[in-house]
Amino acid sequence: MTAVELLALPDLELFARADHSCRATFGPSVFLRGLLEVSNRCVRDCLYCGIRRSNSKVRRYSMGDDEIVAAVARGHEAGLRSFVLQGGEDPDFTPDRLARLASRLRQRLGEDSALVLSFGTMHKSDYQAIKSGGADRYLIRFETSDEDLHTRLRGSPLARRLSAIDDLKALGFEVGTGFMTGLPGSTEESLAADVALAASIGPDMIGIGPFIPHPGTPLGESEGRGLGPALRAVAALRLLLPEANMPATTAAGSVAPDGRERMLAAGANVLMPNIGPVDAKRDYELYPGKICLDEDGLSCIGCLSIRAMTVGKRLDRSRGDSPSFERRAALARSRESGPRAEIAGRHNAEAGRHNAEAGRHNAEAGRHNAEAVTHSPDCAQGA
Ligand code: SF4
Numbered sequence: 566m567t568a569v570e571l572l573a574l575p576d577l578e579l580f581a582r583a584d585h586s587c588r589a590t591f592g593p594s595v596f597l598r599g600l601l602e603v604s605n606r607c608v609r610d611c612l613y614c615g616i617r618r619s620n621s622k623v624r625r626y627s628m629g630d631d632e633i634v635a636a637v638a639r640g641h642e643a644g645l646r647s648f649v650l651q652g653g654e655d656p657d658f659t660p661d662r663l664a665r666l667a668s669r670l671r672q673r674l675g676e677d678s679a680l681v682l683s684f685g686t687m688h689k690s691d692y693q694a695i696k697s698g699g700a701d702r703y704l705i706r707f708e709t710s711d712e713d714l715h716t717r718l719r720g721s722p723l724a725r726r727l728s729a730i731d732d733l734k735a736l737g738f739e740v741g742t743g744f745m746t747g748l749p750g751s752t753e754e755s756l757a758a759d760v761a762l763a764a765s766i767g768p769d770m771i772g773i774g775p776f777i778p779h780p781g782t783p784l785g786e787s788e789g790r791g792l793g794p795a796l797r798a799v800a801a802l803r804l805l806l807p808e809a810n811m812p813a814t815t816a817a818g819s820v821a822p823d824g825r826e827r828m829l830a831a832g833a834n835v836l837m838p839n840i841g842p843v844d845a846k847r848d849y850e851l852y853p854g855k856i857c858l859d860e861d862g863l864s865c866i867g868c869l870s871i872r873a874m875t876v877g878k879r880l881d882r883s884r885g886d887s888p889s890f891e892r893r894a895a896l897a898r899s900r901e902s903g904p905r906a907e908i909a910g911r912h913n914a915e916a917g918r919h920n921a922e923a924g925r926h927n928a929e930a931g932r933h934n935a936e937a938v939t940h941s942p943d944c945a946q947g948a
Contacts, residue, residue, distance in 0.1 A: 568760040571801040572753065576793075583800035583832030586807050591834045593878045596810060596885030597869070598647045598681070599640035599840040599862065602849040603628045607653025612718045613748070615779040615850045616653055622781055624848050627657055628841075630666050638673055640840045643863045646884040648674075649704070649837065651683035658684055660691035664698035671699025679884040681741070686725055689732040696736055703733045704741035706772060709748055710762040711755055718748070730766055737897060739890045741770030741810075746798055747790030748776045760798050764805040769887035770835075771809050773798045774816030779851070792821045796831045803832025808889040810835050830876040835885070836869050838862040 571579060604627040605616045616623050628636075637648050648670070652658060663684060670680055681702035682695060692703065707726050709715050715723040733740045744759045763771055775795040778787045795817055803811060812835035817824035825836065840862035841849075870880050886894075 566804070568757045568764065568801055568805065571804055572757050572760065572797055576797065579797060579800045579804075580831040583803040584830055586803050587832045587834050590807050590888065594834065594881035594885070595813075595829060595869075595873045595878045596647065596835045596881050596883070597645055597866065598649050598812070598835060598837045598885075599637070599645040600649045600651070600837040601628075601633060601636055601841045602652060602839065603633055603650050603841075604652035604655040604658060605849045606655040606657070608656060609654050610720060612783045613745070613776060613779065615781055617782060620781040623850070626844070626848055627652075627655055630662075630669065632842075633666065634669055634673060636840055636842070637670055640863065641674055641678060643866070644882045645840070646677055646882055647679040647681065648840075649681040649683065651704070654685045660687055660694055663700075664691075664694040667695050667698035667700040677884065679739070679886065681739075683741075686721075686729040689736070692729075692732055692736055692738070696738060700738075702739040702741065702770070704743075704770065704772065705729055705733070706741075706743040706745075707762065708744050709751070709755070710744070710758045711751075714748065714750060714755075727766075730768075737894075739769045739886060740766075741772060742766055742768045743770075743772035743774075744798075745774055745776045746794035749784060749787040751790075751794075756794055756798060760801045760805070763802055767806070769809060769890040771802055771806065771811050772814055773802070773811070774814040775820050777816060777820060789820065792817055792824050792827065796827055799828055799833050800831040808887050810885060810887050812837050815839070826872050826876050829873060829878055834878075836873070836880070838865045838869060 574582075605623060606625050606627050607614075607616055607618055610617045610619050633650065637650075640648060650666075663682060667680060667682065674680065679702055680700045681704060682700045683704035685705065695703075705726060707715070707723060707730075708719065710723070712723045715721075715726075730740060730742060742763060744763060746756060746759070773795050775789060775792055776784075776787075777789050778785050795814075799811055802809065811833045813825035813828035813833040815825075815837065817828045821827065825833075829836075843861065866880065873880055
């Protein structure tokens with residue numbers, strides 16, 4: 566089915582299909598990612614963003630490398646095995662520094678942990694340097710598939726971000742992207758176009774959050790559209806990309822108290838506790854009403870566990886690679902080890918694809934069940 570067809574489904578049916586597909590691939594697991602917002606300085610001026618350069622009310626901070634390594638090490642000691650470092654486009658975080666930081670973190674973490682960076686567009690050679698340093702994942706959201714809107718909102722062309730994603734994929738990163746739903750001027754058609762673009766990229770991770778107007782920005786008077794479009798986008802993408810990791814985003818929990826649970830029930834399979842210092846968290850205000858600012862992120866994990874349980878899922882602290890990425894990585898390793906290993910690697914990749922296919926069949930079977938429930942409310946009540 567296409568993005569348009571999926572988004573035309575009734576919500577209950579769409580969410581039930583997506584939930585079934587998610588469970589067919591990941592079971593009840595919800596992967597945890599320790600999020601660290603390392604700097605709220607930014608040279609850019611995106612119209613929707615609370616920490617944009619022109620917002621003079623923001624108290625700026627930029628973490629030092631020792632502080633970052635210590636925060637990540639604390640998360641590692643608490644059992645987390647996947648860490649996301651993100652920041653504004655802070656000139657202090659040069660590619661060289663990020664490469665050195667990735668190397669320090671890799672030494673500290675060993676190979677059992679994933680290291681995700683999200684620092685915007687760079688030259689391909691810079692991405693290569695941070696990958697050689699030890700980063701294995703990179704997130705770069707495109708925010709909107711509408712080229713004019715992208716240029717207006719971000720002051721830079723969409724094509725630049727898409728070509729950065731191509732570079733990251735070519736370098737063998739596990740790549741994430743995503744977008745914002747409900748931006749001013751967006752429509753049901755533009756939502757379908759956003760979903761279709763995300764699916765066409767074929768990412769390993771997709772983050773989707775609702776636009777929340779920030780009073781300190783030029784879009785502060787605009788109206789948000791709430792959680793609905795974000796939930797529908799997550800569910801549609803789960804069906805288009807069954808193996809992608811998809812967070813139940815903090816923005817979803819900020820527009821609705823049960824937003825993250827609803828996203829987990831609509832196909833998301835990741836939660837991202839913020840493990841940064843409490844002061845820094847308060848100052849990284851991309852949008853107003855951001856949740857979980859006053860607690861230590863590691864102590865949030867108990868709360869997240871309960872939230873996951875309410876939708877029949879459970880937390881998983883492992884690094885949680887996307888199955889499609891695992892197959893690509895296995896094939897790349899086998900290529901490095903010679904022709905015979907490559908043939909074995911291809912067989913494994915093929916077996917993985919069959920498993921994924923079997924998962925999709927299960928999801929399809931679930932869809933029929935979901936349809937039965939959707940179309941027979943009396944039976945559902947009787948059960
Ligand atoms: S969205 Fe990112 S690049 Fe744009 S102003 Fe905010 S932090 Fe900077």
